[in-house]
Amino acid sequence: MLTMVTACSSKPRRFDPDAGSAAGVTVDPDKICEPGTQELCYGGPPSTMGAGLCKAGARTCNDEGTEHGPCEGQIQPAIELCDTPADENCDGAVNEGCIYPSCADVPAGSPSGVYLHDPGASGAAEAPAVYCDMESEGGGWALLYNSVGSDRGTTMAFWDIPYLHRFRSKGEPSLDANVYQGWLYHQGTEYRDEVEDIQGKVAQLFHARSAGIEPDTLHFKAPELVSGESEIYEAQFAAGWSSSDFDGDTWAENCSVKYSRVTQHYSSCWRYSLGSDADSPVDDGGWGPHLHSASARRLGLHVDGSGYTRVKRLSRWVRR
Structure with missing residues (x-):
């Protein structure tokens, strides 16, 4: 099942072996995520996400559940351009300094x-x-x-x-x-x-x-x-x-x-x-x-x- 979380963490999330054992389920201690699941990710300053052109992307857990793939689809702050109507640096202002x-x-x-x-x-x-x-x-x-x-x-x-x-x-x-x-x-x-x-x-x-x-x-x-x-x-x-x-x-x-x-x-x-x-x-x-x-x-x-x-x-x- 594809699931999404509202934000990504800079640290890997690992499954808790004790929680799995308590439920009678064997848990691989090397797994950090459920294979195929996705979570939101963003590498820019948190205050810029959702402002201007900036937006979060998604990263997918690999087949082994040991790591996430690259953050795809995200747009981080860039240099402000003067020939577009967009807020490329995602600071809430358009074409400042132009x-x-x-x-x-x-x-x-x-x-x-x-x-x-x-x-x-x-x-x-x-x-x-x-x-x-x-x-x-x-x-x-x-x-x-x-x-x-x-x-x-x-x-x-x-x-x-x-x-x-x-x-x-x-x-x-x-x-x-x-x-x-x-x-x-x-x-x-x-x-x-x-x-x-x-x-x-x-x-x-x-x-x-x-x-x-x-x-x-x-x-x-x-x-x-x-x-x-x-x-x-x-x-x-x-x-x-x-x-x-x-x-x-x-x-x-x-x-x-x-x-x-x-x-x-x-x-x-x-x-x-x-x-x-x-x-x-x-x-x-x-x-x-x-x-x-x-x-x-x-x-x-x-x-x-x-x-x-x-x-x-x-x-x-x-x-x-």
């Missing part, structure tokens, strides 16, 4: 998460970390910015980003934190804006393309709406860009100054804001991201009863 030109170069099938990027585009001394969405619309999307609502009242101040810092980084890449990585505008030809409402429902606001970006004004070159909310696309992508010390929007005044010094793309002025309300008072306790409630309703999102509803998250993704 550096990619963009999220689009991360191997297809890799999980969404933080990956290191070529520092050339960012101007950083070391490879910057970028959050990559590897699942939506074919994957390969880099998180350019993310605004997260907070009762602590800290989000609004985060988005006061001066003109000279328009291509710099701020915050750590995560969908649960405020992050801005303006240098990713240099890479982009495709953009996708999305929102998550207070109840956790996520909706895409629009998908757009551009032929690049004007570095002095942050105006998109030849912007084009692919799909989604045309009003939000016009207000937050196709028109202008303003910070508190640069007025590049299409309104007679500075939209950023008008709305709590929030730096973002504007027309006259916004359908969503990364840090300001449009209902009085516009600071809204420092909560942060708001979306025009009429747009939220069209998308089937929760609204809080105001003209510009609080949302949990507003995110912009870019793909080259």
Whole structure:
């Protein structure tokens, strides 16, 4: 009969002759296992078994019952490869230490998460970390910015980003934190804006393309709406860009100054804001991201009863 045990021991298991004699059965003292039986075996660190690609194998007791054969089928930790979506070293992380030109170069099938990027585009001394969405619309999307609502009242101040810092980084890449990585505008030809409402429902606001970006004004070159909310696309992508010390929007005044010094793309002025309300008072306790409630309703999102509803998250993704 084929039997399996849940783990293998580094020491041979011998039959107990006394136990056999007590039962009136003659036991060969050289036997350590029952011929033909199998047990699981694994030669790697115990903590890695079952993680990543690593798995146990099986070894079979020989015909004499004196020893086990080789451990067949096991996979032990190996060197991490950068061109596969697998966790070869079985440490629970994929492609750690690997550096990619963009999220689009991360191997297809890799999980969404933080990956290191070529520092050339960012101007950083070391490879910057970028959050990559590897699942939506074919994957390969880099998180350019993310605004997260907070009762602590800290989000609004985060988005006061001066003109000279328009291509710099701020915050750590995560969908649960405020992050801005303006240098990713240099890479982009495709953009996708999305929102998550207070109840956790996520909706895409629009998908757009551009032929690049004007570095002095942050105006998109030849912007084009692919799909989604045309009003939000016009207000937050196709028109202008303003910070508190640069007025590049299409309104007679500075939209950023008008709305709590929030730096973002504007027309006259916004359908969503990364840090300001449009209902009085516009600071809204420092909560942060708001979306025009009429747009939220069209998308089937929760609204809080105001003209510009609080949302949990507003995110912009870019793909080259």
